[in-house]
Amino acid sequence: MTELLLKDYTATSCVGHGRLETLDALRSQRGGLAPCTFERAELDTWTGEVSGVDDVRLPDKLRRFDCRNNRLAQMTLLQDGFADAVAQSVGRHGRRRIGVFLGTSTSGILQTEMAYRHRDPTTGALPADFDYEASQNSFSIAEYVRQALDLDGPAVVICSACSSSAKVFGSARRMMDAGLIDAAVVGGVDSLCLTTLYGFHALQLTARGPCKPFDTTRDGISISEAAAFALLERVPNSLDADEVTLLGVGESSDAYHMSSPHPEGQGARTAMLEALKAGGLEPGDIDYINLHGTGTPSNDNAESRAVASVFGAAVGGSSTKGATGHSLGAAGALEAVICSLALQHDFAPGGINTREIDPELGIQYLVKNRPGRMTYAMSNSFGFGGTNCSLLLGRAG
Amino acid sequence: MVKLCADIEGLGLLGPGLDGWTNSGAVLEGRSLYVRQPTNVPIPDGLPPAERRRLGLVVKLALNVGLEAIAKAGVEPDALPAVFASSGGDGQNCHEICQGLANDERLISPTRFHNSVHNAAAGYWSIATRSRAASNALCAFDWSFAAGLLEAMTQVVVDQTRVLLVAYDAPYPQPLFAKRPIPEAFGVAFVLAPLRDASSASPEPHGVATGVGSSATLGRLTLELSDSPPDRMGNAELEALRASIPAARALPLLQQLAQRKAGVVNIEYLDGRSLAVEVVPCS
Numbered sequence A: 001m002t003e004l005l006l007k008d009y010t011a012t013s014c015v016g017h018g019r020l021e022t023l024d025a026l027r028s029q030r031g032g033l034a035p036c037t038f039e040r041a042e043l044d045t046w047t048g049e050v051s052g053v054d055d056v057r058l059p060d061k062l063r064r065f066d067c068r069n070n071r072l073a074q075m076t077l078l079q080d081g082f083a084d085a086v087a088q089s090v091g092r093h094g095r096r097r098i099g100v101f102l103g104t105s106t107s108g109i110l111q112t113e114m115a116y117r118h119r120d121p122t123t124g125a126l127p128a129d130f131d132y133e134a135s136q137n138s139f140s141i142a143e144y145v146r147q148a149l150d151l152d153g154p155a156v157v158i159c160s161a162c163s164s165s166a167k168v169f170g171s172a173r174r175m176m177d178a179g180l181i182d183a184a185v186v187g188g189v190d191s192l193c194l195t196t197l198y199g200f201h202a203l204q205l206t207a208r209g210p211c212k213p214f215d216t217t218r219d220g221i222s223i224s225e226a227a228a229f230a231l232l233e234r235v236p237n238s239l240d241a242d243e244v245t246l247l248g249v250g251e252s253s254d255a256y257h258m259s260s261p262h263p264e265g266q267g268a269r270t271a272m273l274e275a276l277k278a279g280g281l282e283p284g285d286i287d288y289i290n291l292h293g294t295g296t297p298s299n300d301n302a303e304s305r306a307v308a309s310v311f312g313a314a315v316g317g318s319s320t321k322g323a324t325g326h327s328l329g330a331a332g333a334l335e336a337v338i339c340s341l342a343l344q345h346d347f348a349p350g351g352i353n354t355r356e357i358d359p360e361l362g363i364q365y366l367v368k369n370r371p372g373r374m375t376y377a378m379s380n381s382f383g384f385g386g387t388n389c390s391l392l393l394g395r396a397g
Numbered sequence B: 001m002v003k004l005c006a007d008i009e010g011l012g013l014l015g016p017g018l019d020g021w022t023n024s025g026a027v028l029e030g031r032s033l034y035v036r037q038p039t040n041v042p043i044p045d046g047l048p049p050a051e052r053r054r055l056g057l058v059v060k061l062a063l064n065v066g067l068e069a070i071a072k073a074g075v076e077p078d079a080l081p082a083v084f085a086s087s088g089g090d091g092q093n094c095h096e097i098c099q100g101l102a103n104d105e106r107l108i109s110p111t112r113f114h115n116s117v118h119n120a121a122a123g124y125w126s127i128a129t130r131s132r133a134a135s136n137a138l139c140a141f142d143w144s145f146a147a148g149l150l151e152a153m154t155q156v157v158v159d160q161t162r163v164l165l166v167a168y169d170a171p172y173p174q175p176l177f178a179k180r181p182i183p184e185a186f187g188v189a190f191v192l193a194p195l196r197d198a199s200s201a202s203p204e205p206h207g208v209a210t211g212v213g214s215s216a217t218l219g220r221l222t223l224e225l226s227d228s229p230p231d232r233m234g235n236a237e238l239e240a241l242r243a244s245i246p247a248a249r250a251l252p253l254l255q256q257l258a259q260r261k262a263g264v265v266n267i268e269y270l271d272g273r274s275l276a277v278e279v280v281p282c283s
Helices: A018-027 A060-065 A068-077 A079-093 A109-116 A140-148 A161-177 A194-202 A266-279 A297-311 A328-344 B021-029 B049-053 B057-073 B091-102 B110-115 B120-129 B141-158 B236-244 B246-258
Strands: A004-013 A046-048 A098-103 A155-158 A183-190 A226-234 A244-253 A288-290 A316-318 A376-383 A387-395 B004-015 B082-085 B135-139 B163-169 B186-193 B219-226 B263-268 B274-281
Touching: A004 A018, A004 A068, A004 A079, A004 A161, A004 A328, A018 A079, A018 A328, A060 A140, A068 A079, A068 A109, A068 A140, A068 A183, A068 A226, A079 A098, A079 A183, A079 A226, A098 A140, A098 A161, A098 A328, A109 A194, A109 B091, A140 A155, A140 A183, A155 A161, A155 B141, A161 A183, A161 A226, A161 A244, A161 A328, A161 A376, A161 A387, A161 B135, A161 B141, A183 A328, A194 B091, A194 B110, A226 A328, A244 A266, A244 A328, A244 B120, A266 A297, A266 A376, A266 A387, A288 A328, A297 A376, A328 A376, A328 A387, B004 B021, B004 B057, B004 B141, B004 B246, B021 B057, B021 B246, B049 B120, B057 B120, B057 B163, B057 B186, B082 B120, B082 B141, B091 B110, B120 B135, B120 B163, B135 B141, B141 B163, B141 B186, B141 B219, B141 B246, B141 B263, B141 B274, B163 B246, B186 B246, B236 B246, B246 B263, B246 B274
Parallel strands: A098 A155, A098 A183, A288 A316, A288 A376, B082 B135, B082 B163
Antiparallel strands: A004 A226, A004 A244, A155 B135, A183 A226, A244 A387, A376 A387, B004 B186, B004 B219, B163 B186, B219 B274, B263 B274
């Protein structure tokens, strides 16, 4: 595939607001999970809540979009000069030539959950100020971002559960290759809500403490929230050595089960191989794999089989979800940002919370940061419905 | 302006009074009177019994139109990439979850939860057809059909692959219905393929079945982004469907194909603009 430049990027998660805080958390192997106190949820689990979301005010002209998900987006757009970088891209290409491709799994469903608690006692109607289009509908986040950034190109929300904001890179890449746009704002935003907290709990997939990916005693996920954005442009004639590019995207389906991965990780394997093929690389070229690594027994089992079948135990990998939690539809973009930071700062991040690496899993799982030259990183994102996406990122020099 | 081209090899359709693409031609051509009736959504083939029991209306709808389109195209689904476009997914399921969470017990059924993902139809499709090809599940509110068509056309053109596009929407129950009044279930599917003559020197794209059906081209599409306002349906009842159901925004294109006339139709996209789709029917 045509290589694309990550011209700029930013992320917000429970480990930090923006690139510096995120990098610092990774370097010091600091996590952001805490016992769940969200919205009176009485659940014996830990979550990764982003601080300060409740204090965000959307611009007046965009007030109808007010919901936790869009506040998290707004907070993130203003970090690291991201909105300014997009404005400069508009100057180069025009607002009609920049697309918006975002992933989410639950959008602003929290507004709907709250509205259902405030139905009219006689008619059952939802409150008059509940705005379905601007909050609950999945497209809300794309419409919000394109208006906040004053963009006027094609826009879409990819909504394939936990692969959503990895797959946006694929859709953006195709539309740029087709020549319909010159740049793309890609990313993912997912925020805490009761649907996912109680839903994953009902499936018995939430961990009791902070999640422990690839640990012998792993017992599930820690649900979190995050927003991450990247600005994709075509690669110019010359690149600085520390610039990051997207080299490959691999996508597949399991055709197995709605909420369990294929036990041998066949779909995951295909996604990784396709990403390598798209980038023209061999497994041995990869310096680090950011694993999907949710911390459920079944995901880590299936993923390690897939990774071992492609890479053996030769390539080190980790799940950063021990630190950030699982931000669901935002995880793909968040972990693409984490890979970009790792590439630019020459270290492979170690996973945290994992005390005893499950010896059954047979891959090289990193629990400590490993300094050293980084050129290529892969990031895995898999989701309900058996949807798989692997991204291949590289450093220019 | 950049233009994207593809051949249409198969179509599927279910809507109120539109019972399959094959059965709807006369109505869309204007030769028969349109009679609005509730959308007939049968239980689709291909799924194990445990999965069949779990199917919501939107998933049945999406699978039915997808299966009609691949049958018409004579292509096997197992290696066929698919794009699923819907504004809201399973409205009944969403209502049940929100109602459950509004109670003090906050109970959610695990099956309801995994069926709540927007890509449920894509997941069940891949299970039913044993397709391990990539699928995309997307949303662009009222413009979800156009966004899905754009995604599918870029896959055809850039990745040079045959693609299945399925767009589908179904009503929310009250109280959400009052906020998002989608009146009926409507689903439409297209099998789109790289142009035959342009790719004759290269091997056949994925998903070609030998000896099954004709894989004949129903027509050729050429698409570009346009500032033109969207086209409306001449028939008032069909126009009411087009305007109120996101997936039914496809109706002007379906009508053009049914009439086997060359011409340009404008399909509603963002900000009152459109995708201009030039249709050249296959004679």
